[in-house]
Amino acid sequence: DAGVIQSPRHEVTEMGQEVTLRCKPISGHDYLFWYRQTMMRGLELLIYFNNNVPIDDSGMPEDRFSAKMPNASFSTLKIQPSEPRDSAVYFCASFPGLAGVAPHEQYFGPGTRLTVT
Amino acid sequence: AQTVTQSQPEMSVQEAETVTLSCTYDTSESDYYLFWYKQPPSRQMILVIRQEAYKQQNATENRFSVNFQKAAKSFSLKISDSQLGDAAMYFCAYRGFSGSEKLVFGKGTKLTVNP
Numbered sequence: 001d002a003g004v005i006q007s008p009r010h011e012v013t014e015m016g017q018e019v020t021l022r023c024k025p026i027s028g029h030d031y032l033f034w035y036r037q038t039m040m041r042g043l044e045l046l047i048y049f050n051n052n053v054p055i056d057d058s059g060m061p062e063d064r065f066s067a068k069m070p071n072a073s074f075s076t077l078k079i080q081p082s083e084p085r086d087s088a089v090y091f092c093a094s095f096p097g098l099a100g101v102a103p104h105e106q107y108f109g110p111g112t113r114l115t116v117t
Numbered sequence: 118a119q120t121v122t123q124s125q126p127e128m129s130v131q132e133a134e135t136v137t138l139s140c141t142y143d144t145s146e147s148d149y150y151l152f153w154y155k156q157p158p159s160r161q162m163i164l165v166i167r168q169e170a171y172k173q174q175n176a177t178e179n180r181f182s183v184n185f186q187k188a189a190k191s192f193s194l195k196i197s198d199s200q201l202g203d204a205a206m207y208f209c210a211y212r213g214f215s216g217s218e219k220l221v222f223g224k225g226t227k228l229t230v231n232p
Contacts, residue, residue, distance in 0.1 A: 031218055043208065043222040056219065089160060095218060105152075106220060108162035 004109035006092050012115045018080040021112045024073055025094030033106065034067055034077050035091040043091075049075065050097075082116045089113050119144045121211050123223035130199045131231050137184075138194045138226045140209030148214035151185070151192045156206040156225070165207070168192065170214070196228075204230045 005024040013019055025032045033048040047057040052069045060067070064083070069075040079086055092109045120143045130136035142151070153165040168176045168185050176183050180200075184193045196203055209223040 033219065042224040045219050045221075048219055050218075091162065093162075097218075105164055105167070111160045113160075 004092055004094050004107055006090075006109035006112050008112060009110060010113045010115075012117065013082055014117055015083055016081045017116075018078065019082045019086075019114060019116075021077040021090050021092075021114070023075045023077070023092030023109060025075070025092070026096075026107055027073065028096065029094035029107070030097040031095035032069060032075050033091075033093040033095065034075070035093065037089040037091060037111070038087075046077070046090075079114075082114075084116045087114055087116050119146075119211050119213070119221045121209050121221050121223040123207075123209055123226050125226045126224070127227045127229070129229040129231060130196070132199055132201060134199055135195060135197045136199055136228065138196075138207050138209075138228065140192045140194070140223055142190050142192065142209070142211050142221075144190070144211065144213075146213055150212045150214065151183075152210040152212070152220070153181070153183070153192075153194045154208045154210060154222075155203075156208065157202075157204070162208075166194065199230050201230050201232060204228055 007022045031050050034046040035043050036046055037043045046059045047067045048055055049069045067077045089111045091111045093106045095106045122141045124139055149170045151168045155163045155165045166176050166178045166181050168183055175185050180197045182195045206225045206227050208225045210220045212220050
């Protein structure tokens with residue numbers, strides 16, 4: 001398996017522009033997570049999905065952030081409009097679920113480094 | 118809500134020596150999982166070791182071992198025979214046992230390995 005795939009790996013955009021980050025989870029994994037990593041706040045969970053349904057979006061910072069999972073193999077995280085304080089590394093991770101084979105590990109993608117100028 | 122605390126922002130160790138990274142957590146649950154992740158400069162999050170809270174035996178993976186003290190809510194990582202490739206950020210993480218799949222991370226410890 002290719003692992004969790006994220007694109008783009010790097011994104012530089014100007015304030016006010018729309019940004020879309022993409023994620024392809026590992027096939028067969030029922031859960032998908034979006035995390036944000038910054039120096040100040042560390043790794044934070046933004047939102048996660050189970051079987052394509054959003055379960056917990058309490059970590060989404062503002063209405064400018066939205067996430068979708070239209071099918072089991074694809075998810076997007078969108079920021080509109082983007083601001084400089086959104087600059088961070090965004091990780092996607094997938095998880096087979098508690099019924100899967102132990103040890104129930106989350107598998108992370110390589111991350112997208114977003115810079116908003 | 119669960120919290121994870123890593124009190125050492127930075128640590129350093131000489132190559133071939135042993136270093137211990139600290140982690141404490143707060144939870145009211147009795148069953149849960151604990152993890153240590155490594156993040157090298159490549160940014161990739163790599164699972165180093167995991168511990169199930171219901172297991173009394175400390176987990177070990179080659180040069181990596183943990184000291185799990187459930188009553189004290191402590192979960193330290195020991196790296197033996199440190200290698201230059203061990204230099205990275207290390208994150209301690211907590212996950213509930215059932216009905217809660219999300220990971221709660223500590224702020225991380227930056228480990229430097231000196232030749």
